[in-house]
Amino acid sequence: MIKIAILGFGTVGSGVYELIKDNKELVTQKAGTEIETKYILDVRDFSDREDAHLFVNDYDVILNDDEVSVVVETIGGLEPACTFTKKALSKGKSVVTSNKELVATCGNELISLAVENNAKYMFEASVGGGIPIIRPLFHCYVSSDIKRVCGILNGTTNYILTEMFKNGQTFEKALLAVQQNGYAERDPSADVDGHDTCKKICILSSIISGQSVDFHNVYTEGITKISLEDTKYAASLDSSIKLIGESKVLPDGKMEVHVAPMMISKDKILASIEDVYNGVVVDGGETGDTLHYGRGAGKLPTASAVVADVVELAKNAAVPYIRPWAEAKENLVVSHDEYVRNYFVRIKTDNADKCAIGKVVAVKTFKEIFDGEIGLVTEKISYKSLTDSLKNMPGEMLGVIEVME
Amino acid sequence: MIKIAILGFGTVGSGVYELIKDNKELVTQKAGTEIETKYILDVRDFSDREDAHLFVNDYDVILNDDEVSVVVETIGGLEPACTFTKKALSKGKSVVTSNKELVATCGNELISLAVENNAKYMFEASVGGGIPIIRPLFHCYVSSDIKRVCGILNGTTNYILTEMFKNGQTFEKALLAVQQNGYAERDPSADVDGHDTCKKICILSSIISGQSVDFHNVYTEGITKISLEDTKYAASLDSSIKLIGESKVLPDGKMEVHVAPMMISKDKILASIEDVYNGVVVDGGETGDTLHYGRGAGKLPTASAVVADVVELAKNAAVPYIRPWAEAKENLVVSHDEYVRNYFVRIKTDNADKCAIGKVVAVKTFKEIFDGEIGLVTEKISYKSLTDSLKNMPGEMLGVIEVME
Numbered sequence: 001m002i003k004i005a006i007l008g009f010g011t012v013g014s015g016v017y018e019l020i021k022d023n024k025e026l027v028t029q030k031a032g033t034e035i036e037t038k039y040i041l042d043v044r045d046f047s048d049r050e051d052a053h054l055f056v057n058d059y060d061v062i063l064n065d066d067e068v069s070v071v072v073e074t075i076g077g078l079e080p081a082c083t084f085t086k087k088a089l090s091k092g093k094s095v096v097t098s099n100k101e102l103v104a105t106c107g108n109e110l111i112s113l114a115v116e117n118n119a120k121y122m123f124e125a126s127v128g129g130g131i132p133i134i135r136p137l138f139h140c141y142v143s144s145d146i147k148r149v150c151g152i153l154n155g156t157t158n159y160i161l162t163e164m165f166k167n168g169q170t171f172e173k174a175l176l177a178v179q180q181n182g183y184a185e186r187d188p189s190a191d192v193d194g195h196d197t198c199k200k201i202c203i204l205s206s207i208i209s210g211q212s213v214d215f216h217n218v219y220t221e222g223i224t225k226i227s228l229e230d231t232k233y234a235a236s237l238d239s240s241i242k243l244i245g246e247s248k249v250l251p252d253g254k255m256e257v258h259v260a261p262m263m264i265s266k267d268k269i270l271a272s273i274e275d276v277y278n279g280v281v282v283d284g285g286e287t288g289d290t291l292h293y294g295r296g297a298g299k300l301p302t303a304s305a306v307v308a309d310v311v312e313l314a315k316n317a318a319v320p321y322i323r324p325w326a327e328a329k330e331n332l333v334v335s336h337d338e339y340v341r342n343y344f345v346r347i348k349t350d351n352a353d354k355c356a357i358g359k360v361v362a363v364k365t366f367k368e369i370f371d372g373e374i375g376l377v378t379e380k381i382s383y384k385s386l387t388d389s390l391k392n393m394p395g396e397m398l399g400v401i402e403v404m405e
Numbered sequence: 406m407i408k409i410a411i412l413g414f415g416t417v418g419s420g421v422y423e424l425i426k427d428n429k430e431l432v433t434q435k436a437g438t439e440i441e442t443k444y445i446l447d448v449r450d451f452s453d454r455e456d457a458h459l460f461v462n463d464y465d466v467i468l469n470d471d472e473v474s475v476v477v478e479t480i481g482g483l484e485p486a487c488t489f490t491k492k493a494l495s496k497g498k499s500v501v502t503s504n505k506e507l508v509a510t511c512g513n514e515l516i517s518l519a520v521e522n523n524a525k526y527m528f529e530a531s532v533g534g535g536i537p538i539i540r541p542l543f544h545c546y547v548s549s550d551i552k553r554v555c556g557i558l559n560g561t562t563n564y565i566l567t568e569m570f571k572n573g574q575t576f577e578k579a580l581l582a583v584q585q586n587g588y589a590e591r592d593p594s595a596d597v598d599g600h601d602t603c604k605k606i607c608i609l610s611s612i613i614s615g616q617s618v619d620f621h622n623v624y625t626e627g628i629t630k631i632s633l634e635d636t637k638y639a640a641s642l643d644s645s646i647k648l649i650g651e652s653k654v655l656p657d658g659k660m661e662v663h664v665a666p667m668m669i670s671k672d673k674i675l676a677s678i679e680d681v682y683n684g685v686v687v688d689g690g691e692t693g694d695t696l697h698y699g700r701g702a703g704k705l706p707t708a709s710a711v712v713a714d715v716v717e718l719a720k721n722a723a724v725p726y727i728r729p730w731a732e733a734k735e736n737l738v739v740s741h742d743e744y745v746r747n748y749f750v751r752i753k754t755d756n757a758d759k760c761a762i763g764k765v766v767a768v769k770t771f772k773e774i775f776d777g778e779i780g781l782v783t784e785k786i787s788y789k790s791l792t793d794s795l796k797n798m799p800g801e802m803l804g805v806i807e808v809m810e
Contacts, residue, residue, distance in 0.1 A: 269677060
């Protein structure tokens with residue numbers, strides 16, 4: 001029997017509680033021992049619930065109870081989650097979390113603290129909701145250097161882009177629809193501006209590189225500038241547009257990590273991922289590309305990933321597979337200006353024939369799709385060279401979208 | 406330091422040897438200890454190799470060497486692989502294998518033998534090559550009852566079907582091409598008749614049900630009857646045709662397990678998987694559907710999965726997460742005759758209007774695609790009712806293909 005405490009009885013926390021209770025037999029069988037929720041920490045009033053006796057609002061009750069060996073942190077955000085996590089780990093209690101912000105911000109410090117105290121800090125649920133991705137990255141690619149991880153890591157933005165492509169909805173209408181379906185937060189900026197994707201790709205980057213990747217150093221562009229016109233160009237390129245977090249380890253050990261909407265050829269499996277689904281492609285060297293796909297968010301998928309971590313701890317199978325990441329070498333993440341890619345560019349011009357963007361060579365131009373503008377795909381060029389050339393361009397720049405390699 | 410022996414220096418065995426040697430630093434780091442190949446068992450003559458001293462042809466040398474704690478069985482087939490495996494496990498040596506035939510045939514017995522001897526029997530590489538699937542099934546879905554696993558489990562047949570769809574190749578020409586590319590065996594029957602897929606879906610079925618699923622009880626149909634005409638009908642249904650292994654746990658605990666070509670709507674992610682790639686969809690209950698996708702075969706992907714298992718053993722992290730499967734309850738696998746599905750049917754007839762197949766109701770008929778025949782999709786009906794009706798049909802039956810649910 002192991003006893004756990006759940007911090008925060010919101011969407012994920014209540015999901016964890018219900019899953020463990022409603023699947024008691026199955027969970028016991030898988031874990032090899034019973035798992036019981038002894039406390040739930042939440043300041044709100046749950047006194048009319050049947051299980052009201054589980055609720056506490058003083059964290060010290062949990063900290064000082066030696067029977068509690070695992071703390072599930074589903075509060076989200078930096079504080080008080082960070083302080084609570086540190087206190088638990090310092091007491092030798094393992095912590096399981098779904099909190100991507102905390103893992104991305106100070107995951108390394110928390111893993112180190114766990115190791116020092118012979119405890120574990122586990123965060124399968126922090127990336128990709130119910131998709132197994134963290135554990136496979138640690139366990140299943142051991143003989144291969146992972147060179148690249150990239151994927152669709154945010155369901156809200158993928159739903160919006162799918163609506164724009166399939167049903168010709170504008171960005172604004174698609175956003176409204178996804179909010180009405182309950183997928184998006186009322187303040188959708190963390191989703192649509194790419195910050196949610198950024199936190200997740202930073203966690204994956206730290207795992208594959210073994211070094212802390214700080215999200216402050218990661219170029220992050222959202223999907224708010226993507227227009228229905230862009231989707232038409234993409235369609236004529238037999239491509240889709242997806243918000244992608246990408247992380248590459250370069251031969252010199254430095255990394256390219258960024259978040260941006262990308263044009264993706266329909267030949268690539270990522271282009272097939274629609275609606276609220278997420279997918280992460282891992283280039284595992286010898287194993288070739290693999291895709292990890294599923295629902296990236298939602299109460300039960302995320303709660304299920306948390307419970308999987310708790311079960312792993314209960315089995316005592318979780319030898320400290322998560323080593324602390326090293327401090328990042330200086331300038332680990334290469335500046336986005338230097339990323340050499342093909343870019344799709346749209347330019348407003350009345351004279352398509354005469355339009356040129358500096359010395360940039362187009363590898364493909366489009367038959368006129370909209371009056372008064374042209375679209376083209378550049379040769380491989382650094383982002384800085386491209387934007388420098390665009391400054392001196394005669395026509396007005398309507399948009400730039402990276403073309404996925 | 407742990408010392409291993411590799412049985413069989415064929416494609417996978419040599420891949421394992423090279424991966425461990427060429428990635429020594431990385432493997433040591435991941436495993437937390439060095440992994441050294443002490444012996445390679447192969448009766449062929451490798452005396453001109455630099456590492457000729459590693460080769461032995463007497464298995465007892467390996468068995469009697471207490472330094473060898475892990476045996477990698479990459480011989481394939483039932484014997485002598487089975488006897489060698491039993492001998493190693495009986496001595497308390499763990500065994501890692503890529504041998505789907507052996508795991509499907511007597512996996513349960515071997516897992517039990519391992520548990521009795523405080524050893525482990527690990528087989529990530531037996532299904533899906535480099536795609537992590539066995540370990541996630543055991544580790545990552547712990548809180549959810551898995552209700553259904555289905556997928557494309559054979560690269561050769563998927564390549565053939567892709568060629569037929571994309572390039573209008575006949576089955577025979579596509580088969581020749583895949584043989585020339587080195588993907589298919591010279592005798593391709595295990596692939597194209599579905600037996601390879603059957604072994605793999607049986608292994609996955611045993612894992613999700615916790616009971617031995619015997620491949621002799623599993624209806625298995627290959628792709629040799631699929632014609633270019635079928636692909637045209639599929640295209641007009643906005644579908645693809647894939648060879649699918651499917652396993653469902655029914656509410657009464659019985660199972661539907663079968664292998665057959667299926668029409669799959671392009672809305673479903675499995676329809677997007679092309680060429681030699683494999684993909685397994687897991688319906689993880691609360692987690693929703695997830696897809697595990699990648700190269701399902703090949704020297705390095707498969708070897709990489711073997712090495713991942715060896716590393717897991719080296720870390721001593723592999724608490725016996727693989728419990729023996731129970732003996733199957735009587736009639737565990739429901740007869741294929743009883744599977745209720747929509748079926749696509751093609752009938753040769755000069756009078757499409759008057760054609761009827763018994764009492765079967767068509768939910769969709771096709772505009773005439775080929776002269777002198779009609780195609781239709783039936784209502785949901787058991788396979789037995791369908792085939793009974795087809796016997797009494799006025800026209801000649803040209804083909805029946807299940808439509809994926």
